[in-house]
Amino acid sequence: MGIFEASDRLGGQLNLASKSVTRKQVWGIADWLINEVVHLGVDVRLNSYVEAEDVFAEKPDAVIVATGGWPEMPDMKGKDLLTTSWEVLGGEARLTGEVLVFDEVVDHPAAVCAEQLATSGCSVTLVTPDRAVAHDLGPTNSSVVLKALAEQKLKLECFHELISVEPKGNRKVATLRHVLTDERTESVVDHVVIENGTRPMDDIYLALKEYSRNQGQLDHEAMIAGQNPFVEKNKSGQFNLARVGDAISSRNIHAAIYDALRACKDI
Ligand SMILES: Cc1cc2nc3c(=O)[nH]c(=O)nc-3n(C[C@H](O)[C@H](O)[C@H](O)COP(=O)(O)OP(=O)(O)OC[C@H]3O[C@@H](n4cnc5c(N)ncnc54)[C@H](O)[C@@H]3O)c2cc1C
The missing domain is CATH 3.50.50.60 (FAD/NAD(P)-binding domain)
Incomplete structure (x- = not known):
């Protein structure tokens, strides 16, 4: 399992969210998640801006696009x-x-x-x-x-x-x-x-859709029931594909974590 991050650090917008005195403790969420990633031995590649070709080269079984957004x-x-x-x-x-x-x-x-x-x-x-x-x-x-x-x-x-x-x-x-x-x-x-607010950075998700088994679609009822949300729609697809967090729409940490929890449960 690997995480590709375009910048030189993990944490995404939490790097900005924790800049004021009253909100600096929000970094604790990123801190805990980063420690879990290290603890689980995930292959973290920083300074790695990913395009579709980089995904194909990895031959993954599943791709989770968590690319967030950009100021609207x-x-x-x-x-x-x-x-x-x-x-x-x-x-x-x-x-x-x-x-x-x-x-x-x-x-x-x-x-x-x-x-x-x-x-x-x-x-x-x-x-x-x-x-x-x-x-x-x-x-x-x-x-x-x-x-x-x-x-x-x-x-x-x-x-x-x-x-x-x-x-x-x-x-x-x-x-x-x-x-x-x-x-x-x-x-x-x-x-x-x-x-x-932010506009979703969904270029890579849109570029990968046609190469995925589920064409980037999730079965929401299955997801809510805690079951596998990936439905095969394209037999020649190479991987399952989901997007989570602000890459869907400008929201918050709760939404990003909950999206990921439900989409990735069976991966
Ligand atoms: C100042 C500020 C304060 C906030 N305060 C709160 C708060 O108190 N509570 C709350 O719930 N929410 C808050 N939010 C919103 C919250 O931070 C976001 O909703 C949340 O971080 C979204 O998470 P995400 O993982 O979807 O995207 P992001 O946090 O945006 O992370 C996306 C990551 O993907 C990387 N990336 C993008 N494209 C690529 C690519 N092609 N290849 C590789 N990497 C790529 C980016 O570099 C980035 O690190 C705040 C936001 C800001 C800006």
């Missing part, structure tokens, strides 16, 4: 002026000054990013079209996260969506729309950061 960019005027939360948390964008963080998802990523920016000295305004920031966090997490954001003196702005960004000298003008009144306001800041 909104289609708006000035989208090239946006910085993604991943660029901030991954260290590619080192921001200073006044930063507007626009959160379309209202889950952990924008809160982690806003906290990280504030901790590093930025003056941060967290904007969401929802009626509450970090709305999708459960009560236990939200109380800890919101307290941390309040202590960092973040400004919070609900009911507003970002509709465009324009340059103004070396700064940016973010135009916001009140989602209830349609009123437009402008905010001049040094940077505009976007958290808009």
Whole structure:
């Protein structure tokens, strides 16, 4: 059994998720899984970006595509002026000054990013079209996260969506729309950061489908019943194929682990 990982470390998005002070313990999930992989003697190949030919060369019985996603960019005027939360948390964008963080998802990523920016000295305004920031966090997490954001003196702005960004000298003008009144306001800041969820990185899954025995399809009723979900649809197929986690759609750790548990039970 082998794991191929494009980057130089395992953990995927948990490397970003664990960047803020309040969420660093989420790395414990990756830490435990990585230790299990080592303990079980799995062949881990880092710095290995996999394409279809690499899969064929391995002659596998089963292929699980867990390639996650990539930041989804909104289609708006000035989208090239946006910085993604991943660029901030991954260290590619080192921001200073006044930063507007626009959160379309209202889950952990924008809160982690806003906290990280504030901790590093930025003056941060967290904007969401929802009626509450970090709305999708459960009560236990939200109380800890919101307290941390309040202590960092973040400004919070609900009911507003970002509709465009324009340059103004070396700064940016973010135009916001009140989602209830349609009123437009402008905010001049040094940077505009976007958290808009992820788009599945499913190229390899789509490329492998026609070569698989099950054509990439899982029997969901069998999966829910804890039975083998791979149904033969292509007699000349070379392997069973499944995809899990954010490679299906932008979700969370629970979904990724549960997908994998159900798809891989009989492998
Ligand atoms: C800042 C942030 C905070 C978050 N906080 C939480 C939280 O608190 N709770 C929660 O439940 N969820 C959280 N999430 C979401 C959660 O991290 C993701 O839903 C989860 O990591 C998805 O797991 P995955 O294995 O499907 O994909 P990923 O974690 O994206 O991992 C995919 C891996 O595949 C590798 N890869 C991609 N293509 C290839 C290829 N062709 N060949 C080889 N390797 C490849 C990538 O390098 C990556 O390491 C957060 C996300 C972010 C960004």
